[in-house]
Amino acid sequence: MIGAHMVKLFGTNGVRGVVNKELTAEMALRLGRAIGSFFNGTVAIATDTRNSGPMIKSAAAAGLMSVGANVIDLGIVPTPAMQYYVRTHSLSGGVMITASHNPPQFNGIKCADREGRELTREDEEKIESLYAQGTEIKAWDSVGTRTYDASAPEAYVNAVIGHVNADAIRKAKLTVVADCVNGAACVTTPMLLERLGVKSILLNADPKGIPNHPSEPTGDNLKDLMFVVKKEKADLGTAHDGDADRTVFVTDGGIYMEGDESLAVMAKFLLSKKKGLVITPVSTSSMLEDVVRKAGGKISYTAVGSPAIAKAMHRDNAIFGGEGNGGLIFPEHLLCRDGAMAIAKMLECIVTEGPLSEQTEALPKYHTVKRKVYCPDRLKDALVEFLKGENKSAKKDTTDGLKLIYGDGWVLMRPSGTEPLFRITSESKEKDAAVKRADETEAKAEDYIRNMDRSV
Ligand code: MG
Numbered sequence: 001m002i003g004a005h006m007v008k009l010f011g012t013n014g015v016r017g018v019v020n021k022e023l024t025a026e027m028a029l030r031l032g033r034a035i036g037s038f039f040n041g042t043v044a045i046a047t048d049t050r051n052s053g054p055m056i057k058s059a060a061a062a063g064l065m066s067v068g069a070n071v072i073d074l075g076i077v078p079t080p081a082m083q084y085y086v087r088t089h090s091l092s093g094g095v096m097i098t099a100s101h102n103p104p105q106f107n108g109i110k111c112a113d114r115e116g117r118e119l120t121r122e123d124e125e126k127i128e129s130l131y132a133q134g135t136e137i138k139a140w141d142s143v144g145t146r147t148y149d150a151s152a153p154e155a156y157v158n159a160v161i162g163h164v165n166a167d168a169i170r171k172a173k174l175t176v177v178a179d180c181v182n183g184a185a186c187v188t189t190p191m192l193l194e195r196l197g198v199k200s201i202l203l204n205a206d207p208k209g210i211p212n213h214p215s216e217p218t219g220d221n222l223k224d225l226m227f228v229v230k231k232e233k234a235d236l237g238t239a240h241d242g243d244a245d246r247t248v249f250v251t252d253g254g255i256y257m258e259g260d261e262s263l264a265v266m267a268k269f270l271l272s273k274k275k276g277l278v279i280t281p282v283s284t285s286s287m288l289e290d291v292v293r294k295a296g297g298k299i300s301y302t303a304v305g306s307p308a309i310a311k312a313m314h315r316d317n318a319i320f321g322g323e324g325n326g327g328l329i330f331p332e333h334l335l336c337r338d339g340a341m342a343i344a345k346m347l348e349c350i351v352t353e354g355p356l357s358e359q360t361e362a363l364p365k366y367h368t369v370k371r372k373v374y375c376p377d378r379l380k381d382a383l384v385e386f387l388k389g390e391n392k393s394a395k396k397d398t399t400d401g402l403k404l405i406y407g408d409g410w411v412l413m414r415p416s417g418t419e420p421l422f423r424i425t426s427e428s429k430e431k432d433a434a435v436k437r438a439d440e441t442e443a444k445a446e447d448y449i450r451n452m453d454r455s456v
Pocket of ligand 1: 100101241242243244245246
C-alpha cells in the first residue's frame with residue numbers, strides 16, 4: 001500500500017499499488033521529478049503491457065522532463081531489456097512502469113542504475129526524500145526532451161544470443177512451448193526462439209492489459225503450458241511473469257519445475273564449464289548447495305530479494321546467482337534477473353546435458369514444509385531473539401530472520417516485510433523431521449506471541 005503521507009514508497013519491488021487508488025498520475029509525476037533529480041541526466045523509460053502503462057509512463061516522463069532530464073521512451077519491453085539498454089547506452093538510469101506479476105489493476109514504478117542494476121535501498125531512500133521534500137522544476141528553456149527508440153527488444157535478444165552456443169542450439173532442432181502471459185515477453189521471447197532456430201509453440205503471445213491467466217508463474221497458473229508441452233512432446237516449456245524478468249520451466253515430460261530445481265540444474269551446467277561461486281538467498285533448498293559442491297563450486301547466501309543477490313554477486317565475482325521464484329542472474333550479461341538469458345542458457349543446457357526430465361530426476365531430494373504465524377510488527381525482532389535462545393544446539397544464521405541449521409536440514413523463520421506475520425520454512429531429507437521442526441517452531445512462536453500480546 002502506498003500513499004503520499006508515507007515516507008517509504010519503495011517496497012521490495014519498487015513502488016506498487018492499485019491504479020487511480022494507490023498509484024495515481026499525480027504521484028507518478030511527482031515521483032518522476034524526484035527520480036529525474038536523483039539521476040540528473042538522460043533516463044530510459046519503458047512499460048509492460050498493462051492498460052495503465054501509457055498513463056503512468058506519460059506522467060512519470062513529464063515529471064522527469066520538468067526537472068531537466070532527457071527521456072528516451074523504449075515502448076513495451078521486458079525489464080531486463082530496459083536495463084540492458086541503460087547500461088549499453090551509458091544513460092544515467094532507467095524507469096520501468098510495471099507491477100510484475102500483480103493483477104492487472106496494479107501498476108508500479110521501479111528504477112535501474114547506470115549499470116542496469118536494481119537500485120539499492122539507500123538510493124531508493126534518497127528518491128523518497130526528494131519526493132517528500134518536493135523538487136525544483138526548471139525554467140521553460142531548460143526542460144528535458146523526449147525521444148523514442150524501438151531498438152531495445154532486438155538489441156537485448158541479440159546480446160543474449162551472443163552468450164550461448166547458438167549453432168549447437170540450432171542444430172538440435174528442439175521444440176519449445178512458451179507462455180508469454182500476454183506481457184512484456186511478447187516482444188522478445190518469440191524473437192529469441194526464432195533466432196535460436198527452435199520450433200516454437202506460443203501461448204498468450206498477444207500483448208494486452210488483461211492477461212488470459214494470472215501472471216504469477218506458478219504451477220497452478222500454467223496448467224495449459226504443461227498440457228501442451230506433454231501433448232506436443234516438446235523439449236521444454238517456459239513462462240515469464242508480466243515484465244519478463246523471471247522465467248520458469250516445464251520439463252519435457254510436462255512437469256512444472258520448482259524454482260530451486262531450475263537453479264540447481266543451471267548451476268550444475270554452468271559449473272561444468274567454469275568453476276566459481278554461486279549466490280542464492282538463505283531460503284533456497286539445500287539441493288542447490290549439494291549440487292554446487294558436487295560440481296566443484298562454492299556457494300554463499302544472502303538475504304531474500306534480487307538486489308541483495310546482485311550486490312553480493314558483484315562484490316564476490318560470482319558466476320551465477322538466483323532465487324527460487326524464477327529470478328536467474330547471469331553476470332556476464334546483466335546483474336539482474338534476466339528472462340531471455342534464462343531461456344537461452346536452459347536450451348544450451350538441454351543440448352549439452354540431455355533431457356530436462358532426466359536432469360531434474362537426478363537432483364537430490366528434500367522435503368519442505370511451509371507455515372505462517374501471526375506476529376505484530378512490534379514483536380518481530382523480539383520473536384527472533386526468543387527463538388534464538390530456545391534453540392541452543394542448532395547452528396544459527398541471521399542473514400535474514402533466523403535460520404537454524406541441523407545435520408539433516410534447517411528451519412528458516414523470516415518476518416514478512418509487508419504483513420504482520422512470520423514465514424516458517426522447514427526442510428529436511430526426512431519428511432518426518434521437516435514436519436516435526438515446523439510444528440515445534442510454529443507452536444513456540446504462537447505461545448510467545450500469545451504471552452507477549454497478553455502482557456501489554
Ligand atoms: Mg517481474
